[in-house]
Amino acid sequence: MIAIGSDHAGFALKQAIMAHLKELGIDFKDYGTYDDKSCDYPDYAEAVCKAIIEGDAEKGILVCGTGIGISIAANRHREIRAAVCTDEFTARATREHNDANVICLGGRVVGEGVALGIIDAFLNTEFSNGANHVRRIAKLS
Ligand code: RB5
Numbered sequence: 001m002i003a004i005g006s007d008h009a010g011f012a013l014k015q016a017i018m019a020h021l022k023e024l025g026i027d028f029k030d031y032g033t034y035d036d037k038s039c040d041y042p043d044y045a046e047a048v049c050k051a052i053i054e055g056d057a058e059k060g061i062l063v064c065g066t067g068i069g070i071s072i073a074a075n076r077h078r079e080i081r082a083a084v085c086t087d088e089f090t091a092r093a094t095r096e097h098n099d100a101n102v103i104c105l106g107g108r109v110v111g112e113g114v115a116l117g118i119i120d121a122f123l124n125t126e127f128s129n130g131a132n133h134v135r136r137i138a139k140l141s
Contacts, residue, residue: 010063
């Protein structure tokens, strides 16, 4: 299962991403926010990260205005490796090299078409499992 969450600034892009996941038949759960009223991005990062840490979700997708605030919040957890991505190359690389388990997008940064490509790259790329990458990730936590 993929856990997804956003604040108000990421709400519209989150809706588009969920429609895309639904079309692809990918199992996901929406952890809010559920409308575009102003709210606090750490709350949604927390809900998505909790789902991953407790084993309810394998990966997470978080969206705020820039992707940055919500990634900072997510990365407070030692089990979480959250990456802000603005293109498909970095989305693939962060899976291959960092085994990122959360991707963060900026609803005010990337358009819907680019965002959906980033999501596909993130979800379809496996961790390389290379010894160097495994060792570096171990040092993170
Ligand atoms: C909300 O205005 C905005 O600050 C937030 O979505 C995010 O971009 C923070 O990093």
